[in-house]
Amino acid sequence: MMNIHKIEWDKFYQKLGHLYYAIAKCDKTITPEEMVELKNIARTEWTIGNGASVNYKSDDTYQIENIFHLLAKSNSSTEYAFKIFSDFVNENKELLTPDLKQKIMQTADKIASAKSGKNKAELTLLFQLHQLIR
Numbered sequence: 553m554m555n556i557h558k559i560e561w562d563k564f565y566q567k568l569g570h571l572y573y574a575i576a577k578c579d580k581t582i583t584p585e586e587m588v589e590l591k592n593i594a595r596t597e598w599t600i601g602n603g604a605s606v607n608y609k610s611d612d613t614y615q616i617e618n619i620f621h622l623l624a625k626s627n628s629s630t631e632y633a634f635k636i637f638s639d640f641v642n643e644n645k646e647l648l649t650p651d652l653k654q655k656i657m658q659t660a661d662k663i664a665s666a667k668s669g670k671n672k673a674e675l676t677l678l679f680q681l682h683q684l685i686r
Contacts, residue, residue: 577630586666590617608621619652641684642684657681
């Protein structure tokens with residue numbers, strides 16, 4: 553039987569996929585550079601920790617990339633994806649330690665900066681994210 557802690561972290565990784573999709577899609581286009589940056593980040597920076605396996609494919613963090621791709625395939629809106637993440641955060645504030653908040657922001661910033669720096673839409677969404685998790 554799976555414990556509550558494991559379920560919360562599973563959902564957390566899924567919701568990160570929603571957030572990072574929203575960041576990449578907020579300017580209406582997901583660039584190849586943003587896709588590469590997401591893969592690199594999910595496979596390196598989010599793989600270790602919370603008891604996660606070093607084997608990427610068996611790791612919960614695989615869900616970040618998987619959800620991102622599902623949202624991209626269905627052409628989901630930025631607003632929808634960000635709301636899913638926002639609702640999760642508002643219901644699970646206790647999961648977000650200061651270090652985790654910083655990691656979420658740094659990852660979002662890297663995705664937004666993946667091609668030619670950040671544009672107005674990305675800066676706006678990054679500000680909304682900062683307000684949400686502060």
